[in-house]
Amino acid sequence: MKLTMMLTQQAQPSLLKIPTGGMDLSVLRCRPQKEKVIVVVGATGTGKSRLSIDLATRYPAEIINSDKMQVYEGLDIVTNKISNEECEGVPHHLLGIVDSKAEFTARNFVTTASLAMKSIVGRGKLPIIAGGSNSFIEALIDDKNYEFRSRYDVCFLWVDVAMPVLHRFVSDRVDRMVEAGIVEEVRKMYNPNGDYSKGIRRAIGVPEFDTYFRAEYLSSSDKSIREKLLQEAINETKVNTCKLACRQLEKIHRLRNVKGWNIHRLDATSVFEKRGREAEELWAEMVVGPGSVIVNQFLFNFGHLQSFVPTTDSVGTKRREVMAVASL
Incomplete structure (x- = not known):
């Protein structure tokens, strides 16, 4: 895919002005590059699934569920499984695939999620992992053999909502x-x-x-x-459910502050304080827009510039996002 399909001529020079210390960029581009993965975290009810789909409709991407209850078949209302209509045609993996009586452990998740990522990447798509089970995500990313970190570059997005509002x-x-x-x-x-x-x-x-x-x-x-x-x-x-949200938030803070994960916080509090069209506009402005800028910067850094090309029916919106990345 051609990068010029997405970047304007004005944006390209700014985006590519990266200090190289006199190094030959052609040498860097010949080095083996890690595959890219997006991980969306947050407490229950904050809109992780919604953001992952918003991003997946802008890039050639597929979503891997990391919610330990949504992996089971059945109880769609209880587990808040996303509907086929809400998926907007985006392929989802590890969603309703396990027998309701079976045990699905963190180790099981690591195995199946790893296979799903390899399949997605093999088809030239971007894996987006989304779900509230931070223990599953931690087991996948900080595995004992360091396999994930050696194979993938990861970008963490955290959809956060103030607890009183979320409750x-x-x-x-x-x-x-x-x-x-x-x-x-x-x-x-x-x-x-x-x-x-x-x-x-x-x-x-x-x-x-x-x-x-x-x-x-x-x-x-x-x-x-x-x-x-x-x-x-x-x-x-x-x-x-409120207690679960508090525990999930505590785990995210631990991953960020104790383990040092570079997790980008997106504050969606104002979205949940509104209703209807105003809430929709705030979601686009406060969550999807900033999240897309972060993802663009992550995906289109030098050496990875031709990995993925966003797809959107709004050229103006995409141009503004790219220009925002170029100015960072």
């Missing part, structure tokens, strides 16, 4: 899940002897309903008591 959003999202049928979805798989420590039954929104379904299953209480138990289950789901 309100998560609470509202659980209410929307109830409206969408989460109770019936969990009821279909309810087993009074089920093990909530294995498989998809560990997902938040499953064990919380056990007491309610047990009363319903045994017909041991009247309607008013069951309604109370149902509300308690919904509230517990909200509380545990």
Whole structure:
């Protein structure tokens, strides 16, 4: 692919003015280069999937799911799996592929994600890893044999939302899940002897309903008591989801501040404080725009300039992003 398909003549000279200390750039370009990978992290509900798709529609990219509950088949409402329509035609890997009763460990993720990345790269595409299971991502990137780091250059994007704002959003999202049928979805798989420590039954929104379904299953209480138990289950789901968000945020801070990962923070708080068209415009301005600039700079540095060519139906938008990179 030709770089000139994306860069304007004005942007090219600025982008290529990189100090070389008198080195022959042709020698550098002959060196083996690492493949590029984008990793999108963030607490639950912050819009990781949304950003990964926004980026994937701008580049020839495919997405690898790193959410440890979304790898399982079933319980699409509980696990907030992205729908086929929301995927916008972008291929997704490791999404709903594991039997609901099976155990899928970090080691399993490393193996399957590595195979997916090799396949994606082999077809000339950009792998984008997105999901809230930071333990999976850490196991993949900081593996014992240093295989990932020796093979790939990685760019981390962190979609962040202030916790008070996110907690309100998560609470509202659980209410929307109830409206969408989460109770019936969990009821279909309810087993009074089920093990909530294995498989998809560990997902938040499953064990919380056990007491309610047990009363319903045994017909041991009247309607008013069951309604109370149902509300308690919904509230517990909200509380545990907020606790999960806090744990995920703590892990991201540890990866950034203790392990030294170069994680680029994108503050989406203002987006979640708005609704409708205003929220959509802020998402483009505060998250997608800055994220695209960071990705462009990462992908199109010297020595990697012809690796990927963004695809977009908005030439003006892409030109502004490239010019922003050139001025950095």
